[in-house]
Amino acid sequence: MDTKNVPQQNVSTYSGNKKAIYATGKDGQYTIIASSGWSVEAEVTKQALHELERLTDVAYQQVKANKRSPLFYHMYNRRMDLQTLAQSSGFFQWRIKRHFNPAIFKKLTDKTLARYSETLGISLDELCSIPALQPRNNE
Amino acid sequence: MNCAASPHCSHETMSNQEAFQHDHFAHCESGVMSLLLRHHGLKLSEAMVFGLSGGLMFAYIPFVKLGGLPLIAYRTMPRGIIKGLQKNLGIKMKMHKFSKPEKGTRKLNQLLAQGEIVGAQTSVFWLPYFPPEMQFHFNGHNLIIYGKEGDDYLISDPVFETVMRCETSALQKARFVKGVMAPKGLLYYPESVPEEISYETILPKVIRKNAKTMLKTPVPIAGIRGIKALARTIKKLEKKDPRHSRLFLGHIVRMQEEIGTGGAGFRFIYASFLQEAGNMLNNPLLLESSDRMTDVGDQWRDFALMIAKSIRKKQKGEIDFTAIGNSLESVAAAETQVYKHLMQL
Numbered sequence: 001m002d003t004k005n006v007p008q009q010n011v012s013t014y015s016g017n018k019k020a021i022y023a024t025g026k027d028g029q030y031t032i033i034a035s036s037g038w039s040v041e042a043e044v045t046k047q048a049l050h051e052l053e054r055l056t057d058v059a060y061q062q063v064k065a066n067k068r069s070p071l072f073y074h075m076y077n078r079r080m081d082l083q084t085l086a087q088s089s090g091f092f093q094w095r096i097k098r099h100f101n102p103a104i105f106k107k108l109t110d111k112t113l114a115r116y117s118e119t120l121g122i123s124l125d126e127l128c129s130i131p132a133l134q135p136r137n138n139e
Numbered sequence: 140m141n142c143a144a145s146p147h148c149s150h151e152t153m154s155n156q157e158a159f160q161h162d163h164f165a166h167c168e169s170g171v172m173s174l175l176l177r178h179h180g181l182k183l184s185e186a187m188v189f190g191l192s193g194g195l196m197f198a199y200i201p202f203v204k205l206g207g208l209p210l211i212a213y214r215t216m217p218r219g220i221i222k223g224l225q226k227n228l229g230i231k232m233k234m235h236k237f238s239k240p241e242k243g244t245r246k247l248n249q250l251l252a253q254g255e256i257v258g259a260q261t262s263v264f265w266l267p268y269f270p271p272e273m274q275f276h277f278n279g280h281n282l283i284i285y286g287k288e289g290d291d292y293l294i295s296d297p298v299f300e301t302v303m304r305c306e307t308s309a310l311q312k313a314r315f316v317k318g319v320m321a322p323k324g325l326l327y328y329p330e331s332v333p334e335e336i337s338y339e340t341i342l343p344k345v346i347r348k349n350a351k352t353m354l355k356t357p358v359p360i361a362g363i364r365g366i367k368a369l370a371r372t373i374k375k376l377e378k379k380d381p382r383h384s385r386l387f388l389g390h391i392v393r394m395q396e397e398i399g400t401g402g403a404g405f406r407f408i409y410a411s412f413l414q415e416a417g418n419m420l421n422n423p424l425l426l427e428s429s430d431r432m433t434d435v436g437d438q439w440r441d442f443a444l445m446i447a448k449s450i451r452k453k454q455k456g457e458i459d460f461t462a463i464g465n466s467l468e469s470v471a472a473a474e475t476q477v478y479k480h481l482m483q484l
Binding site for chain 1: 414
């Protein structure tokens with residue numbers, strides 16, 4: 001890639017940061033160019049984010065309808081899935097699945113809840129409820 | 140933001156940490172190693188670090204999932220660059236891992252008080268200075284901690300243009316997440332660096348070995364065979380759930396471009412390495428291979444563009460999976476030629 005072809009498209013996903021891209025100058029020698037982003041990359045980053053948001057929205061509705069426990073919502077809201085939550089909390093997937101059940105979730109000990117709140121980086125109060133209005137700040 | 144400019148940095152260890160210079164690089168692990176080595180008196184560009192460690196790879200591992208999508212990597216495993224450099228150059232690294240977060244934080248503070256500049260492995264998700272839209276659960280990130288001011292660590296993260304700060308609790312969380320590639324608080328710094336490196340012998344050896352690995356992996360999911368396996372999978376997506384297929388294609392491009400790769404899944408950084416090696420050894424074969432690798436990188440970028448266009452929501456009509464698969468197959472063919480050329484070194 002030629003230095004003059006390094007995309008400078010000010011993509012939102014970089015939040016004003018720049019990324020180092022290797023490109024060749026006029027003399028054919030490689031150099032590092034700070035790029036404000038390529039729309040192709042931004043599109044696929046956003047695609048992954050939107051999928052996580054879609055799962056979060058679905059989860060929110062299920063928690064609201066009391067079909068799932070708040071844990072189910074917070075997992076997706078923290079950009080995790082069952083596998084990531086199991087690996088980072090140390091709980092087996094089947095146990096977490098049980099904890100998605102609102103009735104079982106209500107009976108969890110403080111110790112178990114503390115592990116989830118630590119893993120997800122939210123307070124116990126936040127873990128046991130869902131926000132009144134679902135925050136969503138992008139297009 | 141520089142420690143040197145701060146009036147708080149008045150302890151006796153200041154001189155060493157003050158001397159530290161941040162730089163903006165493409166990739167975290169090779170960038171961190173380049174900065175650490177330079178600080179210890181061994182000048183190696185990021186591209187040299189990447190190439191000399193034998194860092195170039197391709198792996199498509201369908202049975203290891205990240206967020207429900209398969210692992211696709213364009214370089215060796217995390218820590219592969221550190222390990223490769225130790226092996227190929229005889230650099231000795233001191234590495235610390237910890238069972239308890241508190242122990243890890245104590246050791247870090249102790250090292251900083253001794254004036255050390257320390258490399259660390261972290262998660263991306265829990266680093267507050269990362270752009271929110273880039274915070275994903277990836278645990279193989281690397282950065283340098285070069286000092287502490289109050290509750291803030293002074294961070295040199297080579298994928299950012301300038302130095303950063305991170306408060307104690309956030310850095311501890313980022314260093315001690317559990318799960319795939321858990322960092323376990325890993326801290327590292329060079330213990331000794333070689334005074335002389337005989338590039339004439341090491342460079343051809345490492346380059347040939349890397350080319351051979353790409354051409355002749357015994358496993359059908361790594362190297363060129365891995366690229367071809369991915370191309371075959373793409374062609375079969377036609378029969379899969381359309382939403383999954385779109386996510387799968389986008390995921391390939393994300394892995395190729397999003398996480399500091401220097402563009403085109405490390406192919407440009409490797410071309411830069413081949414050029415630097417060619418100039419150093421005055422070797423036309425290396426320079427020609429560099430040009431060819433640049434072409435391969437351009438093809439990877441075209442492939443990414445082709446995917447981005449086809450998965451756009453506004454895009455009418457069906458995705459042409461066969462065309463995308465074919466495009467990747469021609470990338471594989473072009474890359475094969477570069478490695479075959481390099482084998483003649």
